[in-house]
Structure formats: structure tokens, C-alpha cells
Amino acid sequence: MNEINVAQNEPIFTISAAAQLLKISVHTLRMYEREGLFIPYKKKSNQRLFSKADIERIQCIRNAINESKISINGIKAIYSLIPCWDIVKCSEEERKNCGAFNGEHNPCWTYDHKNVCKERDCRSCEVYSKYSECCMIKELIKSISR
Amino acid sequence: MNEINVAQNEPIFTISAAAQLLKISVHTLRMYEREGLFIPYKKKSNQRLFSKADIERIQCIRNAINESKISINGIKAIYSLIPCWDIVKCSEEERKNCGAFNGEHNPCWTYDHKNVCKERDCRSCEVYSKYSECCMIKELIKSISR
DNA sequence: TATAGTTGATATTTATAAATATCAACTATA
């Protein structure tokens, strides 16, 4: 009953398995990672592992690129609009010196964090994991404007 | 004193003048318009006219495409995240049937409006005119999350 | 310990978005 039902965030797929599931090459996957579109789990040996949630996230990135014709830099710019400050509740002072808060080209998880985010693991941070789909970002903006 | 200082929103430049100022072709300008990136003023004869504000707006679009490498569809997706509903203060009911509120691919001003926006002229609407620069959109998201 | 898979880095190819060109019909302005 639970050999099939693996937890959504359990890193179980190797890069080649992930590539097969997504029908793309391992090179493409590494390129997306280098661009900061996702953060895979890494073993001590530096080998990447992907969870089901990772696969879904990357599928969403694929759709944005191939169907919606949004360039990789466009996706990064959209990710940079996620109101992370509202989710992690960082201080005024912290925001002043935060590249993520002040930038508009890169997702927050691509920055070296000094503040409240330093202790956080971006991969399990709500900013990264919950709002991975483009449609979720607009929903988030809607929810904070209530 | 005021022959030089023309109002920012006065439509004074023909398409060829605008193209010269922006160092692009009139074809490219018409393409951007067809994509819904901007709305020029139109004379009764259907001829376009551009204001200084229009030129600035299009310069910002150019930078996004050429410097930031964001595709046209990427820019459209970013524009679609502008919380117009929070600016025009439309009702719950109106939001339910609004393509702009529910979509995530196109700027609100590219939709046929039925609601509160029907009476509004998008070109002079704050949603369109005030948040034309990409950096302003993040600022807007910040301001509504206070 | 041998084989299959992984790492990052760089170089090359390809797919296509963005830009340009061309057209005949229409409009502005001198």
C-alpha cells in the first residue's frame, strides 16, 4: 500500500530517471538548475536526486518555456516577484540589505542569504516549494491583497 | 517656457517619429502593439500617436527584451500579475467573470472589459500607465503586502 | 573491481522568437 505511495518530497529519482520522466536530457536539467529555476536534493557525493514535487515543478517550467513561450530569464523575473518577504516575515532592516527583496531578475533562492533565510533551507522553504507553479504566484498576490 | 515642456501624456509623436526616438522600426512598434505590450493613442483616421510616457514605456520594454532577455510572452505574463483588481476595486462578482483576474498570460488591458473597467480608458488607467516599468510592478506588490 | 551513471565545463547545433521586408490601399499635409 505504501511502496507506490512515496512522499511527495522524498528525493528518490536520479537525474537520468528524472530526465526520462520529463522527456528531456540530463544536460537540459542541469542547465535549468544552473539558471536557478530549481534546487535539487544533493547527496554528500554531490549527486542530484529528485522528488515527485521536483518533477512536477520542472514540468511546470517546461510548459512555461514550450507552451507559453516564456524565456528562462522571463521565468526568473516572474519568480523574483514572489513576495518572499511577506512569507518569511523578515524585518525592515533585513529587507534593506536583501538582494532578493531589492532585485527583480532572480528568484530569492539564488541569493546568498544573510538574514532570517540563512537558517532556512530554501528547498523546503514555502517560498520555493509552495509557489513553484506560475499560476500559484498570481494566487499568492491575490491572497496578500485581501 | 512651455513649447519644450510638453505634457508627459500628450500624444504628439507619429509612429515614425517614435521609431526614430527608440531606434527601432515602425514594424517592430506595431508588432509590440499587436502583442498587447502597449496601447497608443489613435486618431479618428486610425493613425497612431505617441506621448513621451509611451516612449519611456516602450524603452522599458526594449530593455526587458534586449538586456534582460525576457521574451515578449514573458513580459505579457509579468504584466498579467499586476493586481489590477486591487487598483480598480472591482467586486467579488466582477472578479469571478473577469478574464484578466483569472488569466495569467495577458495584461488586463488586452481583454474586452465588461465590468468596472468598461467605463475606464485603459490608456489612462493607473494599472496601465503607472506600472508600466517592470521594477514598478514589484514595488506595487510590496506596497499591497504592507 | 568493472560497468553504468554522474560531475562540471566548454563547444556546437537547432529551433524559433524577434526583427525586417514587401505589398496595395489609405491618409496627412504642404
Added chain:
DNA sequence: TATAGTTGATATTTATAAATATCAACTATA
């Protein structure tokens, strides 16, 4: 009323982002 500019529509070119290929060194696993 003649010329220069505009309109939209379609066809073509080009610039480059995205994808792929190749490499030697390293790691996993049977």
C-alpha cells in the same frame, strides 16, 4: 493634388536562446 507617411496583412530573414554533444575525472552499485 502630389508626395511622404500610414494602415494591416503576410512572407522572409536573422539573431540567439535553448538544447545537445563531447570530454575527462569522479561515484554508485552489482
